[in-house]
Amino acid sequence: xxxxxxxxxxxxxxxxxxxxxxxxxxxxxxxxxxxxxxxxxxxxxxxxxxxxxxxxxxxxxxxxxxxxxxxxxxxxxxxxxxxxxxxxxxxxxxxxxxxxxxxxxxxxxxxxxxxxxxxxxxxxxxxxxxxxxxx
Amino acid sequence: xxxxxxxxxxxxxxxxxxxxxxxxxxxxxxxxxxxxxxxxxxxxxxxxxxxxxxxxxxxxxxxxxxxxxxxxxxxxxxxxxxxxxxxxxxxxxxxxxxxxxxxxxxxxxxxxxxxxxxxxxxxxxxxxxxxxxxxxxxxxxxxxxxxxxxxxxxxxxxxxxxxxxxxxxxxxxxxxxxxxxxxxxxxxxxxxxxxxxxxxxxxxxxxxxxxxxxxxxxxxxxxxxxxxxxxxxxxxxxxxxxxxxxxxxxxxxxxxxxxxxxxxxxxxxxxxxxxxxxxxxxxxxxxxxxxxxxxxxxxxxxxxxxxxxxxxxxxxxxxxxxxxxxxxxxxxxxxxxxxxxxxxxxxxxxxxxxxxxxxxxxxxxxxxxxxxxxxxxxxxxxxxxxxxxxxxxxxxxxxxxxxxxxxxxxxxxxxxxxxxxxxxxxxxxxxxxxxxxxxxxxxxxxxxxxxxxxxxxxxxxxxxxxxxxxxxxxxxxxxxxxxxxxxxxxxxxxxxxxxxxxxxxxxxxxxxxxxxxxxxxxxxxxxxxxxxxxxxxxxxxxxxxxxxxxxxxxxxxxxxxxxxxxxxxxxxxxxxxxxxxxxxx
Numbered sequence: 001x002x003x004x005x006x007x008x009x010x011x012x013x014x015x016x017x018x019x020x021x022x023x024x025x026x027x028x029x030x031x032x033x034x035x036x037x038x039x040x041x042x043x044x045x046x047x048x049x050x051x052x053x054x055x056x057x058x059x060x061x062x063x064x065x066x067x068x069x070x071x072x073x074x075x076x077x078x079x080x081x082x083x084x085x086x087x088x089x090x091x092x093x094x095x096x097x098x099x100x101x102x103x104x105x106x107x108x109x110x111x112x113x114x115x116x117x118x119x120x121x122x123x124x125x126x127x128x129x130x131x132x133x134x135x
Numbered sequence: 136x137x138x139x140x141x142x143x144x145x146x147x148x149x150x151x152x153x154x155x156x157x158x159x160x161x162x163x164x165x166x167x168x169x170x171x172x173x174x175x176x177x178x179x180x181x182x183x184x185x186x187x188x189x190x191x192x193x194x195x196x197x198x199x200x201x202x203x204x205x206x207x208x209x210x211x212x213x214x215x216x217x218x219x220x221x222x223x224x225x226x227x228x229x230x231x232x233x234x235x236x237x238x239x240x241x242x243x244x245x246x247x248x249x250x251x252x253x254x255x256x257x258x259x260x261x262x263x264x265x266x267x268x269x270x271x272x273x274x275x276x277x278x279x280x281x282x283x284x285x286x287x288x289x290x291x292x293x294x295x296x297x298x299x300x301x302x303x304x305x306x307x308x309x310x311x312x313x314x315x316x317x318x319x320x321x322x323x324x325x326x327x328x329x330x331x332x333x334x335x336x337x338x339x340x341x342x343x344x345x346x347x348x349x350x351x352x353x354x355x356x357x358x359x360x361x362x363x364x365x366x367x368x369x370x371x372x373x374x375x376x377x378x379x380x381x382x383x384x385x386x387x388x389x390x391x392x393x394x395x396x397x398x399x400x401x402x403x404x405x406x407x408x409x410x411x412x413x414x415x416x417x418x419x420x421x422x423x424x425x426x427x428x429x430x431x432x433x434x435x436x437x438x439x440x441x442x443x444x445x446x447x448x449x450x451x452x453x454x455x456x457x458x459x460x461x462x463x464x465x466x467x468x469x470x471x472x473x474x475x476x477x478x479x480x481x482x483x484x485x486x487x488x489x490x491x492x493x494x495x496x497x498x499x500x501x502x503x504x505x506x507x508x509x510x511x512x513x514x515x516x517x518x519x520x521x522x523x524x525x526x527x528x529x530x531x532x533x534x535x536x537x538x539x540x541x542x543x544x545x546x547x548x549x550x551x552x553x554x555x556x557x558x559x560x561x562x563x564x565x566x567x568x569x570x571x572x573x574x575x576x577x578x579x580x581x582x583x584x585x586x587x588x589x590x591x592x593x594x595x596x597x598x599x600x601x602x603x604x605x606x607x608x609x610x611x612x613x614x615x616x617x618x619x620x621x622x623x624x625x626x627x628x629x630x631x632x633x634x635x636x637x638x639x640x641x642x643x644x645x646x647x648x649x650x651x652x653x654x655x656x657x658x659x660x661x662x663x664x665x666x667x668x669x670x671x672x673x674x675x676x677x678x679x680x681x682x683x684x685x686x687x688x689x690x691x692x693x694x695x696x697x698x699x700x701x702x703x704x705x706x707x708x709x710x711x712x713x714x715x716x717x718x719x720x
Contacts, residue, residue: 016292017365019366022367071292
């Protein structure tokens with residue numbers, strides 16, 4: 001499978017103690033030849049900094065313990081401030097109440113993924129989204 | 136004591152020549168073997184003959200091959216006395232109590248914890264009013280990771296996945312009007328360092344209410360595996376110091392709070408992170424062995440400590456494996472205490488446990504199906520002889536449970552207790568060829584893995600080297616692949632899938648305003664308390680950390696002075712230094 005040089009930064013939001021989702025997605029995407037910069041636990045400032053330094057096309061964050069809206073909002077507004085929101089695809093995965101899926105999209109996440117999402121679905125999504133953003 | 140020998144060697148030597156109550160004689164086994172071969176070659180279909188053993192692949196599975204049917208030839212050396220015995224008697228395979236659930240029902244211990252202590256206090260009372268017999272407090276992420284609610288790091292996560300606690304005042308609010316001298320309270324303080332802080336606060340709360348520490352019943356988790364391996368996080372202290380804090384807590388609690396379980400070796404969360412029932416049990420027991428060794432070196436008796444330790448296991452989806460694992464763990468722990476620690480006090484040989492049904496097995500698709508999943512898992516835990524149980528709720532693939540969902544979990548347990556007659560008979564599966572064969576095999580595999588860890592230099596070294604981190608990451612990766620390929624079947628998720636199929640359930644709404652309320656309480660606390668006393672107490676804690684004194688009394692002192700959790704934790708980070716855990720990626 002072709003990766004078309006897709007590069008993603010993956011982080012676990014804030015103090016979140018669950019790492020498995022982020023690592024699993026990182027591993028799945030690597031199998032699709034996506035280049036992964038794995039950050040681990042980080043706050044929005046660090047995530048955006050790494051995204052800029054590494055010149056990634058996608059930022060993927062993981063949250064399972066309820067901090068998704070507050071920290072997600074911070075992440076997106078910082079991305080806007082640093083002028084990368086238009087260039088970089090933002091996706092979030094984890095455990096969210098059903099209504100928050102829409103809310104996260106409204107905040108500016110391009111993709112929102114629940115538990116058990118197949119790797120191929122995420123890969124297809126980001127491949128398409130990256131092309132759209134580049135255009 | 137027995138320098139140089141591994142636990143496995145000591146057990147094998149100890150078990151020699153004790154097997155004097157064989158259930159089958161060689162003659163019987165030979166006859167049955169012949170009949171088995173005849174049956175297999177004539178009655179069994181060619182396909183099943185060719186694949187007589189199949190290996191079911193399940194979530195958090197153990198990948199044990201299973202035959203088509205089991206008979207005495209699968210347990211030919213079965214010894215009634217050494218392998219099974221009677222309930223409440225050696226080797227405790229059948230249960231730790233003679234009368235089991237007739238004498239004492241398993242404790243219904245549902246997790247509770249969300250928003251602020253004021254809110255969780257209401258949920259605790261709701262559960263107790265509806266027949267829960269124990270309390271199980273879960274903390275929010277900042278509290279678990281040891282940051283105050285007003286820390287920038289805590290932003291957005293205060294009171295989300297559990298209750299927010301910052302100081303003794305919050306602990307007082309959390310247990311307001313809860314009879315702590317009567318109800319057994321489990322505090323899910325995952326890590327040794329947060330146990331040292333939060334349990335110190337609990338003790339100070341009891342003190343302020345005039346309840347003596349001798350009356351308190353319950354448990355803390357206090358497990359280094361949680362702090363160093365299972366969690367993700369920003370800051371970690373070195374494994375050596377983490378292990379030391381774990382042992383400090385045990386030593387102090389065992390001495391001063393005699394009815395309290397000073398450690399709960401937590402297999403559950405390691406399993407959920409990604410591992411089999413075998414590794415889950417082996418790691419918890421390897422930690423227990425090393426802990427007892429350390430406490431013996433500190434001058435305690437291993438038996439005296441062992442009377443107050445407990446285990447926490449996952450009940451995942453492989454029904455008979457989960458049952459057999461609990462039985463195997465009980466027998467193996469007895470053998471470890473007897474042959475490794477030369478114990479002869481019965482109370483010290485009991486593998487007491489709490490079981491939680493697997494959160495990982497819950498799906499977001501058609502969430503009501505989760506009630507069925509959890510009920511089977513709960514049944515396995517009860518057939519396996521657990522002491523207490525938490526049934527995960529159907530909405531947990533979306534959020535912390537609603538009151539309605541918690542009630543279904545509570546009812547699931549009550550239905551098992553009151554409507555199935557399962558509790559009438561002890562260990563109803565004892566003697567089943569299949570269950571006994573699985574029990575033997577699991578015990579053997581668990582002991583082999585304990586041996587592997589000991590040969591590596593013990594559990595602290597296994598963590599230092601990253602062996603355990605690597606093991607669970609690889610397992611999780613492999614499992615995920617099997618899920619994606621539908622080699623692991625999950626109904627309505629990757630098998631028998633309906634289109635759409637999202638929740639038509641009410642889910643928990645996180646309460647707003649909790650962060651602000653906690654923030655205000657901290658601000659007020661810092662204005663009203665004697666800040667010099669806080670500083671002094673923190674300085675003394677620092678000295679204790681550096682001079683290898685037991686840290687818990689100093690945490691109590693700091694809590695009495697109204698130091699916050701974050702302030703105390705900062706002393707740990709500064710005096711122990713930070714450790715970089717092995718990369719998972």
